[in-house]
Amino acid sequence: xxxxxxxxxxxxxxxxxxxxxxxxxxxxxxxxxxxxxxxxxxxxxxxxxxxxxxxxxxxxxxxxxxxxxxxxxxxxxxxxxxxxxxxxxxxxxxxxxxxxxxxxxxxxxxxxxxxxxxxxxxxxxxxxxxxxxxxxxxxxxxxxxxxxxxxxxxxxxxxxxxxxxxxxxxxxxxxxxxxxxxxxxxxxxxxxxxxxxxxxxxxxxxxxxxxxxxxxxxxxxxxxxxxxxxxxxxxxxxxxxxxxxxxxxxxxxxxxxxxxxxxxxxxxxxxxxxxxxxxxxxxxxxxxxxxxxxxxxxxxxxxxxxxxxxxxxxxxxxxxxxxxxxxxxxxxxxxxxxxxxxxxxxxxxxxxxxxxxxxxxxxxxxxxxxxxxxxxxxxxxxxxxxxxxxxxxxxxxxxxxxxxxxxxxxxxxxxxxxxxxxxxxxxxxxxxxxxxxxxxxxxxxxxxxxxxxxxxxxxxxxxxxxxxxxxxxxxxxxxxxxxxxxxxxxxxxxxxxxxxxxxxxxxxxxxxxxxxxxxxxxxxxxxxxxxxxxxxxxxxxxxxxxxxxxxxxxxxxxx
Numbered sequence: 001x002x003x004x005x006x007x008x009x010x011x012x013x014x015x016x017x018x019x020x021x022x023x024x025x026x027x028x029x030x031x032x033x034x035x036x037x038x039x040x041x042x043x044x045x046x047x048x049x050x051x052x053x054x055x056x057x058x059x060x061x062x063x064x065x066x067x068x069x070x071x072x073x074x075x076x077x078x079x080x081x082x083x084x085x086x087x088x089x090x091x092x093x094x095x096x097x098x099x100x101x102x103x104x105x106x107x108x109x110x111x112x113x114x115x116x117x118x119x120x121x122x123x124x125x126x127x128x129x130x131x132x133x134x135x136x137x138x139x140x141x142x143x144x145x146x147x148x149x150x151x152x153x154x155x156x157x158x159x160x161x162x163x164x165x166x167x168x169x170x171x172x173x174x175x176x177x178x179x180x181x182x183x184x185x186x187x188x189x190x191x192x193x194x195x196x197x198x199x200x201x202x203x204x205x206x207x208x209x210x211x212x213x214x215x216x217x218x219x220x221x222x223x224x225x226x227x228x229x230x231x232x233x234x235x236x237x238x239x240x241x242x243x244x245x246x247x248x249x250x251x252x253x254x255x256x257x258x259x260x261x262x263x264x265x266x267x268x269x270x271x272x273x274x275x276x277x278x279x280x281x282x283x284x285x286x287x288x289x290x291x292x293x294x295x296x297x298x299x300x301x302x303x304x305x306x307x308x309x310x311x312x313x314x315x316x317x318x319x320x321x322x323x324x325x326x327x328x329x330x331x332x333x334x335x336x337x338x339x340x341x342x343x344x345x346x347x348x349x350x351x352x353x354x355x356x357x358x359x360x361x362x363x364x365x366x367x368x369x370x371x372x373x374x375x376x377x378x379x380x381x382x383x384x385x386x387x388x389x390x391x392x393x394x395x396x397x398x399x400x401x402x403x404x405x406x407x408x409x410x411x412x413x414x415x416x417x418x419x420x421x422x423x424x425x426x427x428x429x430x431x432x433x434x435x436x437x438x439x440x441x442x443x444x445x446x447x448x449x450x451x452x453x454x455x456x457x458x459x460x461x462x463x464x465x466x467x468x469x470x471x472x473x474x475x476x477x478x479x480x481x482x483x484x485x486x487x488x489x490x491x492x493x494x495x496x497x498x499x500x501x502x503x504x505x506x507x508x509x510x511x512x513x514x515x516x517x518x519x520x521x522x523x524x525x526x527x528x529x530x531x532x533x534x535x536x537x538x539x540x541x542x543x544x545x546x547x548x549x550x551x552x553x554x555x556x557x558x559x
Contacts, residue, residue: 039305213285220278244269248280467496
């Protein structure tokens with residue numbers, strides 16, 4: 001389909017009947033626009049795929065970080081649970097012996113570096129004992145703390161928001177509050193494990209998030225637990241208005257492009273919740289570096305496709321220049337052919353009158369002065385007459401060939417089978433004594449100029465009839481078979497004199513003969529006429545044969 005369209009555009013560009021500017025623009029577009037479309041579509045798809053890959057990778061980092069931090073926090077809570085269910089600790093707390101109970105727990109912070117401090121609190125929120133012990137905090141009521149409100153709500157383990165501890169030195173911590181229960185299951189106290197925010201920062205740094213990306217953690221209200229660009233012991237910042245944090249604390253996972261409160265540059269933030277705790281993990285990276293590989297790939301593609309577009313433009317320019325040159329040559333050739341045809345017609349027409357005079361006066365001499373001209377003179381006059389008549393036949397053939405070239409093609413549906421049968425009947429009628437077998441395939445219908453196609457078939461079938469004159473019976477066949485390109489190939493086959501394939505290139509030239517005039521008559525114009533008619537119908541003609549084994553002439557017709 002594309003080849004057909006390109007052929008039509010080239011033909012239109014070569015035609016004088018079209019507007020050259022529009023056709024040249026269409027041809028230029030036909031070459032350049034597809035390249036541009038491929039470049040745009042390919043770049044858009046690559047942009048989409050690479051962007052999707054970058055975002056998916058960042059989301060995977062966030063999910064991995066959330067899973068890793070959940071494992072660390074679960075371990076912290078498990079330590080608290082294992083301590084809270086120790087039988088002796090449960091007994092002493094139930095009996096109110098807080099100091100004795102803390103003695104069983106005082107070595108725990110030494111064995112678990114993540115723990116900064118542990119303490120025991122009664123059900124009203126009053127701190128009863130702590131390890132390591134700090135002055136000024138025993139007897140203080142901490143029911144206002146988030147960890148107390150969280151654990152006392154349903155008496156289940158609770159991880160608190162970050163807060164600044166009261167004891168000196170003051171620094172920011174997170175508390176894991178675990179209820180201590182008596183044998184019957186009723187709560188009797190609370191075990192609190194304090195962890196400095198520096199620990200969470202260290203945990204987050206141990207998660208590999210690639211390149212200049214970094215990870216930060218927020219609690220369930222969006223307050224920062226750890227951030228590599230914020231001091232752990234500074235003021236706890238509120239990130240609840242940051243887009244990835246908002247989504248993560250609502251339990252969502254994904255990636256967004258947003259602005260960080262600490263950096264005006266656009267960021268890519270992948271977010272995920274820490275299951276079971278309501279906290280959020282955000283893996284953040286500047287969009288500039290996150291999409292660096294994608295942007296470099298697109299830049300390379302842009303350079304490549306730019307070069308291809310430039311080459312296609314140059315190709316289009318070369319093709320248009322060649323078409324313009326071909327058009328000039330075609331116009332010059334067409335003008336030369338018209339002048340040659342006009343000259344041939346004029347010469348042929350002007351020669352006919354003198355030839356008629358030569359023939360007429362020669363005949364008059366033979367008839368009127370027969371008694372005064374001897375036998376040798378009569379022989380010379382007869383030879384003059386035959387030569388003049390032969391010349392007249394050649395001129396008539398030239399005029400017919402000129403008319404074939406100059407006449408306008410008027411296409412119509414034509415039954416070649418019926419036409420071939422009619423021509424065969426005429427040939428047989430001229431020489432009824434000859435024995436011939438005609439094999440004409442039925443239903444050969446084509447689209448073409450009836451007058452020209454009749455002249456073409458008359459020449460082909462007439463040649464077959466002429467060159468089978470020495471055969472008894474003569475066998476002449478007309479049919480069709482599908483060609484290699486899908487177009488029907490018609491043929492005329494005979495069992496006549498044939499020809500040597502070494503001279504096949506001379507068959508379709510004017511006045512080219514492979515047999516003498518004495519053997520087979522004719523003007524030598526017939527096959528040249530066939531060639532021009534087939535060419536004007538957009539087809540081609542060729543032949544195969546061998547001496548004394550007949551010949552086959554093939555032809556196709558254009559669409």
